Amino acid sequence: MDDDKGPGREVGVGPHPEPWPEDPRFDPALLAEGDRRNVEDRFRYWRREAIVAHLDADRRPLHVAIENWSHDFNIGSIVRTANAFNVRGVHIVGRRRWNRRGAMVTDRYLHVTHHESVGAFAEWAASEDLPVVGVDILPGSDPIETSTLPTPAVLLFGAEGPGLSEEAQAISTQVLHITQAGSTRSINAGAAAAIAMYEWVRQHT
Numbered sequence: 001m002d003d004d005k006g007p008g009r010e011v012g013v014g015p016h017p018e019p020w021p022e023d024p025r026f027d028p029a030l031l032a033e034g035d036r037r038n039v040e041d042r043f044r045y046w047r048r049e050a051i052v053a054h055l056d057a058d059r060r061p062l063h064v065a066i067e068n069w070s071h072d073f074n075i076g077s078i079v080r081t082a083n084a085f086n087v088r089g090v091h092i093v094g095r096r097r098w099n100r101r102g103a104m105v106t107d108r109y110l111h112v113t114h115h116e117s118v119g120a121f122a123e124w125a126a127s128e129d130l131p132v133v134g135v136d137i138l139p140g141s142d143p144i145e146t147s148t149l150p151t152p153a154v155l156l157f158g159a160e161g162p163g164l165s166e167e168a169q170a171i172s173t174q175v176l177h178i179t180q181a182g183s184t185r186s187i188n189a190g191a192a193a194a195i196a197m198y199e200w201v202r203q204h205t
């Protein structure tokens with residue numbers, strides 16, 4: 001399923017009027033049947049591979065990683081936001097299976113990599129020369145609003161419940177928090193990831 005139909009509302013476009021464009025990026029099946037996918041209008045009727053290739057040419061030097069110990073429903077939301085900001089890669093650390101529900105099929109347009117353990121993830125980050133920036137509200141963490149985020153970088157988020165594991169904290173070159181002022185200990189991991197990605201983009205655009 002790669003559509004986004006809500007009740008009473010049809011998203012996208014119907015069949016393309018003939019004659020059809022000859023550009024190989026266009027998918028004959030979509031031209032014939034219409035394109036109801038959750039993609040920007042500039043990509044209407046494009047083959048998925050053509051969209052990925054187009055996005056690949058312009059990915060930001062930012063990766064995001066999330067610890068996955070409990071089939072966290074936030075991971076889908078993080079993937080969707082990572083797609084929106086065109087990050088270079090999403091990394092699932094821990095369990096291989098992740099909850100795709102909130103991703104709205106956006107994972108098909110970016111690169112998702114699984115790492116069995118925090119150690120394996122740390123090895124990959126070192127091999128890519130990427131500093132790991134832990135993101136959590138922890139004693140000793142610094143406010144993200146007044147910190148300089150490195151370029152390139154990988155932002156590492158903890159699981160709902162336990163938060164960033166001790167091992168994850170240990171491999172982070174710094175741990176940053178989003179400043180809060182209410183009574184709750186933390187915000188939703190998907191919301192935190194969106195704010196942190198936006199802050200990286202804000203500093204690097």
Ligand SMILES: C[S@@+](CC[C@H](N)C(=O)[O-])C[C@H]1O[C@@H](n2cnc3c(N)ncnc32)[C@H](O)[C@@H]1O
Binds near residue numbers: 156180
């Ligand atoms: C629900 S929180 C984890 C629990 C939290 N450490 C605690 O003590 O309650 C899950 C994840 O969301 C992210 N998160 C939530 N609130 C945050 C905040 N204010 N600043 C940065 N990250 C946050 C972090 O990545 C965290 O690991």
